[in-house]
Amino acid sequence: MTSPASAPRRSPSGVREIPNVLSIAGTDPTGGAGIQADLKSFAAHGAYGMAVVTALVAQNTEGVRDIHLPPVTFLRAQLDAVSDDVALDAVKVGMLGTVEVIETVAQWWDGLPDRPWLVVDPVMVATSGDRLLQADAEQALIEFLHRADLITPNIPELALLAGQEPAADAATLVRQARSVADAHGVVVLAKGGHFDDDEVEDILVHPADDDGARPDEGRHVSERVRTTSTHGTGCSVSSALAALRARGLSWDEAVPQVKVWMTEALRDTQRLNVGHGHGPIQHFAQLWGTQG
Ligand SMILES: Nc1ncnc2c1ncn2[C@@H]1O[C@H](COP(=O)(O)OP(=O)(O)O)[C@@H](O)[C@H]1O
Numbered sequence: 635m636t637s638p639a640s641a642p643r644r645s646p647s648g649v650r651e652i653p654n655v656l657s658i659a660g661t662d663p664t665g666g667a668g669i670q671a672d673l674k675s676f677a678a679h680g681a682y683g684m685a686v687v688t689a690l691v692a693q694n695t696e697g698v699r700d701i702h703l704p705p706v707t708f709l710r711a712q713l714d715a716v717s718d719d720v721a722l723d724a725v726k727v728g729m730l731g732t733v734e735v736i737e738t739v740a741q742w743w744d745g746l747p748d749r750p751w752l753v754v755d756p757v758m759v760a761t762s763g764d765r766l767l768q769a770d771a772e773q774a775l776i777e778f779l780h781r782a783d784l785i786t787p788n789i790p791e792l793a794l795l796a797g798q799e800p801a802a803d804a805a806t807l808v809r810q811a812r813s814v815a816d817a818h819g820v821v822v823l824a825k826g827g828h829f830d831d832d833e834v835e836d837i838l839v840h841p842a843d844d845d846g847a848r849p850d851e852g853r854h855v856s857e858r859v860r861t862t863s864t865h866g867t868g869c870s871v872s873s874a875l876a877a878l879r880a881r882g883l884s885w886d887e888a889v890p891q892v893k894v895w896m897t898e899a900l901r902d903t904q905r906l907n908v909g910h911g912h913g914p915i916q917h918f919a920q921l922w923g924t925q926g
């Protein structure tokens with residue numbers, strides 16, 4: 635389990651020992667990515683998890699077969715049902731899919747009386763290569779980002795947000811993350827999982843202040859676990875960070891904790907037997923104990 639953290643910072647009704655964290659995302663019926671992964675990740679990090687579905691995705695470990703988008707009036711009804719009743723400590727936004735969905739979530743967010751922490755995973759394309767964000771929705775997603783406290787792009791997503799080619803090295807990743815952080819006033823966790831070095835480096839970059847000063851970037855390095863079971867790593871990391879932030883950790887404290895957890899979750903995939911493609915991670919490796 636993750637170590638205990640201080641009480642939630644943004645609790646309108648006082649201290650909540652177990653924070654309320656909401657995922658707004660698409661589904662994965664095989665449980666590896668999307669909302670199903672987010673809920674496991676919240677649970678693994680000591681938060682009460684809730685979920686609003688943006689898109690029903692017929693996918694498995696081999697790829698995406700079909701996507702069904704419920705009417706956005708129903709999406710709004712789901713969002714209101716949660717926020718009219720439950721005080722939110724953090725929200726994680728994953729797959730949004732279309733301009734209409736992005737605008738609906740933005741209008742709901744802008745009308746909230748209290749601001750929970752907001753983590754946005756700018757989901758665009760799955761590992762399988764299937765698009766999860768329509769091409770004409772990319773600009774709307776970019777315009778949504780200023781609402782976030784933290785965004786968690788992978789290498790191709792960061793490149794698109796920066797309007798550049800995908801980074802081929804860490805120095806370029808840092809430059810792109812700085813430009814995106816400054817453009818939107820958000821903290822950026824640039825994830826380096828798509829490089830192929832023996833170590834995986836994720837880089838945490840804060841936006842510059844009005845004088846152009848910024849804290850040094852956090853370089854978070856871990857061993858690369860050699861496994862093909864990496865389905866849902868991005869979803870799971872962004873959700874873990876939302877949960878830990880709601881529990882009172884700073885981003886700089888939460889990222890190394892999540893990296894250790896993810897390494898164990900990837901190592902323990904050998905005990906899972908799910909599907910024929912890119913399998914899921916073992917969210918509960920720390921909780922259940924690992925084999926070796
Ligand atoms: N093989 C791996 N070994 C260890 N950590 C990994 C591995 N692959 C991804 N990660 C971690 O999982 C997270 C997701 O990374 P990445 O693959 O870059 O994003 P996405 O899943 O969104 O494409 C990052 O924190 C990254 O460091």
Ligand SMILES: Cc1ncc(COP(=O)(O)OP(=O)(O)O)c(N)n1
Binds near residue numbers: 659691864866867870
């Ligand atoms: C519904 C849904 N949302 C997001 C993803 C992408 O998952 P992610 O963790 O970014 O990475 P991969 O699973 O593609 O490795 C998804 N597949 N489905």
